[in-house]
Amino acid sequence: MKCKFLWGIFIILFIMSTTGCSRDQMVKEGVNEYINAWTKCNYILMYSNISDESKSEISEKKFVNRYSNIYSGIEAKNISVNIDNSKDIKYEDGTAKVPVKVDMNTAAGNLHFLNTITLKKENKTWKVMWDSKAIFPQLNEEDKVRVDTVKGKRGTIYDRNGSPIAEDGNAAQVGIIPGDLDDNGEKTKTDLAALLNMSKDDIDKKLSASYVKKDMFVPIKVIPEDDERLNVLEKISGVSIKDIGERVYPLKNAAAHLTGYVRKVTAEDLKSNNNYGADDIIGESGLEKIYDNVLKAENGYDIYIIDGNGKRKSTIIRKKVHNGKDIKLTIDSKIQSLLYDQLKEDAGTGVSMNPKTGEVLALVSTPSFDPNDFIMGMSSDVWKSLNEDKRKPFYNRFQSNVVPGSVFKPVTAAIGLKTNKLNPQLSKNISGTKWQKDSSWGNYYVTRVEDYGQPSDLLNALIYSDNIYFAETALDIGKDNMEAELKNFGIGEKIPFEYGLSKSQFGADGHIKNEIQLADSGYGQGEILLNPVHLMAIYDSFVNDGNIIKPYLLYKHNAKAEIWKKNVYSKEIANVILNDLVQVVQNPKGTGHGAYIPGITLAGKTGTAEIKSSQQDITGTEVGWFAAVNVDNPNLLVVAMVENAKDKGGSQYVVPIVKTVFQEVMNGI
Template sequence: MKRQKRGMRKGKRRAGLVILLLLLLAAAGAAVWTLQGSRIRFRVQAEECLREYMAHIEKQEYKEMYDMTEAADSGSISRGDFIERNSRIYEGMETDKIKISNVKVGKVKHGEVSVSYDMSFDTVAGAVTFANTAVFVKDGDACRLRWNHDLIYPSLRSTDKVQVSVDDADRGKILDRNGRMLAGEGTAVSVGIVPGKLEDREKSLEQIAELLGTDAETIENKLSAAWVQDDSFVPVSTIPKVQQRALMEGETAGEAFKEQERQKELLNIPGVMLSDITVRTYPLAEAAAHLVGYVQEVTAEDLEEHAGEGYSAGSVIGRSGMESLYEKELKGQDGCEITIVDENGEIAETIASVEKEDGQDITLTIDASLQEQLYEQFREDPGCSVAMNPYTGEVLALVSTPSYDNNDFISGMSEEQWTGLNEDESRPLYNRFRQVWCPGSSFKPVTAAIGLDTGVLDAGEDFGNEGLSWQKDESWGAYEVTTLHSGYPANLKNALIYSDNIYFAKLALRIGADRLTENLDRLGFGKQLPFEILMAKSQYSNTDAIENEIQLADSGYGQGQILMNPLHLAALYTAFLNDGNVLAPRLSLGEKSQADIWLPQAFSEEAVDQIMEGLSGVVNHPDGTGYAAHSVSAALAGKTGTAELKDSKDDTDGTEIGWFSVFTTEKNLEKPILLVSMVENVKGLGGSGYVVQKDKEVLDVYLGR
């Protein structure tokens, strides 16, 4: 019995030991399981931290990046130094589109875990890719990044710098058809101040400001920039380079001498230095300013609008004219190299690089000499001129007067100059060849062609002599159509030669409003002209229809509410030399020589032949309104026009716009030309005759008479 009890006690002890052992094993297993789960969570957390850290880079959230590191505790780098180091490098490289891939998390050892990954991002010098490893440290429930400089780039050390070097692309030139430069590289003078050498700073700055046409405060602001030291050269203005040749030429000698004297006065001020610099220059200046345009330094808004297109602070961008139109081609692509430079200033490694691509040269159909001749003739007159090769559609000149010197935008226009340009009543900044104007009698050939092709006009029919004024009937009240000549058979030829308003008013009534507007729609009214420069659309009414008989009658001779762009008018005139086909005007020379037809068979060949008799008579008949342009050395034809602009029917003080559309008629001529000129305010100057005489001077030179 005693043995049995002792056996039972031993069994209970063994059972207790087994249970205790099982409990110990279970506790140990739970501990192992808990530790394993903690490691798994830490590994997941490390990958999440890596992705979050990289996301902060692209958002330039450097403070948040620092807060994710253990640097604050370890003292390896201060918050300020961390932010400066990262911002300088990432922003200097213009880092964008950061991606990480192929992420692999290692095993947790001693509370740390390594995460390998592949990183890629775009920079100003192209794409950068590399493999790297980050180490994360467990900090309670948090995960901290062990930051080092090689996290930015694997081979980067604390003593290294990342350097971004830019190789500026040369901007392409703008050339005329003969290779003459309209825009390109030139030399100017940079006016700079060495602050430490100024004597009596306040007085000196006042002197400098007066000579430069600015104010002392503007100059002082430049001298107060953070980077300026006493021995720094601080550029404050750009002024023209005085060429020796200009001092010897009669027309330019006076201005060149004044500029030379100004620069001598600047140099006499202690602390002022002048140095030659390369700038964009426009040799034709005022003669082609509206056509060529100008460039200016990019603004913050430009950089935002054109992000990723290769612009940076100091870049220039086309603001108007050809400089703006062909900006992408002219700009080119700057070269760039991102390198790691060691403490000795030696390049240790190249991170990324891209070769520069200079901008393309753009060759225009423009004839620079003709452009200058037209400008010189009309420089004081508010108006514009358009010249074309009537057989190819090539635009030979586009002139708007009065004008401005686009070089002033390069050298830095003073506030006084800018105010003067904007307040000038003649509006020199206004580009007149892009606008629409009342064409007056220069529109009559279009009315004639519509009349002939719709069958309502017989060119030989006499419309009857009405004297110098006429109205359809009493329903017109006091309104009458007036003309300057009478007493001849009122047929089409004479109506063009003598510019008979009454004839074309009657013709418009015959055609009818619906038929006239339908044909004008077909001739490009209300549509965009197919041309590189955006031109205002021609119109036949302020509404979408010709509203009444008087407006219809006035429209027949180019008044009423008819408004035309000068280049559109010139394009329609090409039909008279191309069997009724209207050519598309073009400005880019390229390798193409064949004309593009914009409006095929706009007029019938029969209509063209009949109208040409009258247009030839305008210039060659002694009574023709354009006879002053007559020449024995080249056959010409054309049409004058004087448009009256009145506030009301009873207005006797209205202004007049003078027109002359003239062209050579010999197809084998070496230099064929179609020229349309318009001048505002010719009342008292001889009307269209004023324009005829000026165009004659230009044609005499151009045709080599």
């Protein structure tokens, strides 16, 4: 009897245990279908897995809207829901209560909480008994979820003197209240379009959007807060003005390529980078992009629940605001603007630095554009004109490479002196205006502007910018020596600079192919391509005993020179070249004499580079250069380049541009 009794208990326990396992399994199957739809934000599928009783209390539309509005409002993504297996499923009054762990990313950061999903058996399957607590455990039916945003301040970009060149500022939002338009509404829109440089069709599209109501402020365009048009706009019936915060660029076109600009994040940005929220902005180009991680602000968020009376009930998650960090540059806004004003009518570039410290004072590319237009809304006409401008205003010329022409000749001189292949006092006895090594060159000749007579030594070769002299010097140096020494100048190497620059080159494949290319390289033609900032750094070596100082852009309180290329050539060679470059400016016959300023000793070199398909091509253009440094007080070095200078005088067109910068700086700008 005892054995039979024990066997009966065993059977009962077995049935109970297997029944319990089967029930848990069925409950989990029911809840897993709901959870899978939840993690995919498939609210319609979620709704199909709730009980008929729950469906009688909330429609599919309201259910979907409830989730959609809350999750989009808090910017929920990467939702993860898992059954909490560390806890048992509880069965009460025919229901099963399943503990779950919920994780999701929100605007305020990662949110983790525990919840319970209640299920009830219907037609042999378990369905979710849904109410608002399934979203958040503290959320009741009449409650709402609110998100308060504290906007972070993006870091300001300052120049060396503390003047902002990119900052969070204010702008004017011009809008229309449709209900306030009078009987002359069509004329008002036409007048407004003309004032804002946009089409009336664009205004009509904004006003005809489905969400627009008569008493609503409809944004039309953002303009600067000090725009003179505001005085007129404020008097137009139906037009309203609001103050808003925007990223602004005080130097406008003068520093557009340097600062770049920002834009609002896109859906693609949000997918690829979890560090951004839907309302954030991101650096699109220039320093705004390079230092986006430094400048970037993190908005503060407070996600909370309010009850039916609008009273705050409980906090879901909160994140403190973090402002971006400011950046201070070595740039001098006055020199930046001055160089831009001198170059703005041309396609070209102007760069400047303190050659003793390496501090870069200006980086200009022209023609340019106003970065504020990208923030405040660029009209289709402006966009079209910029894109169709053959001078390419979006092209960054200080970032690119250009044929240097004769401005490169001091480099050849330094290499010749270093390799003992050039005697600066010895005349090469050159005569005439064209020369070739021998008949093996066929119809190819090196030409010079004039036969200035004798001696054809280094000093006169620089004063008169003698192509033949430097072609002969390059051949004397030899291909292998020339290539090795050009590499010592950093040519072919990435320039260590905060703003990415193209690598200069002396050959398309890193080599000089033949004698003609070697000869042409001697006077900055052939396949020589130099970045303007790199050329400026090379010129700083003439006042730094043959050491190339590293240019830099981030301001340091105690500016000290850091050598990029040490002992590229000797101090004695530097002095020889520097003294000769002084004569290029001071000698009345010098090609740089147009930059002569009484009371200041400038050393400089002109360059007119030919851009043509062959030596016989007469349709090609010319690039004009001038580089100069103050010798008495070497705290300013300026390099300027203008494209398409052939009909403007070549380098002689550029010389006054650089001269004006030195004059203005001497006079305190």
